[in-house]
Amino acid sequence: MEGGVLNQRGIQRGGQNHCSQYSQWSVYLMDGTASRSASTLNWADELSIAIDQRFERMCEVRRHLHQNPEPSGHETQTTRYLASLLASENLEPKIVGGGRGLWVESNGSVQPRIGIRADIDALWIQDEKTVDYRSRKEGLMHACGHDAHSAIVFGAITTLAELDRLGKLPWPVVCRAIFQPAEETNQGAIEMIKAGALVGLTDLLGVHMDPSRKVGTIGVRHGDFTADCHEVTIEIHGHGAHAARPHEAVDPIAIAAQLITSIYLFVPRSTDSQDAVVVTFGKIHGGHASNVIPDHVILSGTMRTLDSEVSARTIQHIARLASGLASASGARIDIQWHSGPPPVKNDASLVNLLAEAGRVVVGATGVHPIRRPSMGGEDFANYLSHVRGAMFRLGSAPSDEAAPLLHNPLFDIDERSLRIGAQILAHAIVRWCDPKDTHCMAP
Missing domain, CATH: 3.40.630.10 (Zn peptidases)
Incomplete structure (x- = not known):
């Protein structure tokens, strides 16, 4: 030492x-x-x-x-x-x-x-x-x-x-x-x-x-002893419509579901198995009625790693996944990261x-x-x-x-x-x- x-x-x-x-x-x-x-x-x-x-x-x-x-x-x-x-x-x-x-x-x-x-x-x-x-x-x-x-x-x-x-x-x-x-x-x-x-x-x-x-x-x-933690807020801006006519909407709920699934699937598959990383969404907010597709959805979650370089790579990977999904769906996806404790x-x-x-x-x-x-x-x-x-x-x-x-x-x-x-x-x-x-x- x-x-x-x-x-x-x-x-x-x-x-x-x-x-x-x-x-x-x-x-x-x-x-x-x-x-x-x-x-x-x-x-x-x-x-x-x-x-x-x-x-x-x-x-x-x-x-x-x-x-x-x-x-x-x-x-x-x-x-x-x-x-x-x-x-x-x-x-x-x-x-x-x-x-x-x-x-x-x-x-x-x-x-x-x-x-x-x-x-x-x-x-x-x-x-x-x-x-x-x-x-x-x-x-x-x-x-x-x-x-x-x-x-x-x-x-x-x-x-x-x-x-x-x-x-x-x-x-x-x-x-x-x-x-x-x-x-x-x-x-x-x-x-x-x-x-x-x-x-x-x-x-x-x-x-x-x-x-x-x-x-x-x-x-x-x-x-x-503990992890490097970050909080993330993702806002998905689509276009609302009646639930009977989803083809007239850019459905942020469907996009949110796809984005969460993609992150849960591809972040672990693109990270070295020796490098711990956990991304979890604990809050989803969107919509006001069962028969209306809303204009936007907000996701809130956390990312936890044991290494700042792993954190940086994970942030970049989530940005790429969101960008690709936004291009495919026509939605706008904004991501804000908030640093937690090191x-x-x-x-x-x-x-x-x-x-x-x-x-x-x-x-x-x-x-x-x-x-x-x-x-x-x-x-x-x-x-x-x-x-x-x-x-x-x-x-x-x-x-x-x-x-x-x-x-x-x-x-x-x-x-x-x-x-x-x-x-x-x-x-x-x-x-x-x-x-x-x-x-x-x-x-």
Whole structure:
């Protein structure tokens, strides 16, 4: 790896050691705020006990957020709620302008170099569960686990802050927690970056709930983790007519059906089988009456790949298919592409750090390699244009039954996963700040 070699734990070494920052630490340790005693030899146990003590509170946080979801772009009450919680823990949250999103540091007097991130927005999906904490808002729910992510990061940052103040960690530990809005619309990370949430950071860790994995397990992967995503809108302009006289029309519904079929057939057949590409149309709008051929139809969908060159070729291929069909039918077909999140590419040394923490928390048999990247999108990727980062997948399915998947009206989690997620993130942060390791060097 560039800039260093791997130590015995597989963590990158070499370069400037930002964890040590001895002048800052010496002030911190001499002011009487904390002293590191021999009892910190069992700091991992101290960490586990402290998070266990916060478990009930983490469940309360998650359930409150689940009952009171807010969609992307409207997360003001969620932000105020989280800020109030953090302030009650003697932390100083910084709310982003506009009142959506915040970050907080475990020690406000020392510049952190590493952060942990949660997302806070919900989805326009009706909650169909029959539980006490069911969403109170019609047509809106946390169906992607962002409520759980927020509870986990809350538990991790408050535990680290408390144990560091009490001197129960083996060395000074400083971390920033980012609670970002608008993940689902690929805007939140960009907004937080512009607001300064990454200033001073070199590394960032994240977690995502995974209902396809049983509670007590995690998934880790080097490199490609999620897909390069684009949204597409295709407008087909034809000529309407009575349903009894289709020969007098340029039928946009028939053309739309042909175009979708052509894309579904020919895009996979023209793409190398080793290059993943998924094109899916999730919305078709056209027409107002059963006996009238409309003037136009609008298709909305997504394209997902693992490589920007594959994305570019697929865009060109869809344009050729649309152009040929327009020429053959006499319709006009307009295509608009909207860039979504780029792919998440996990930093290898940070994945090793998360895997090591996972082995401590759930045991070696609970840490599973992810064979293939997800074709879903994740705006955590936007941070990785500025810092190194890594995410892991946290098993959230009950151990004795199958669970509804993400973006499902019945989505829920086994709340034991909250404790596990907080323990893994907190443990990884402590190990990252080990002054004997230099994997925290600036990229």
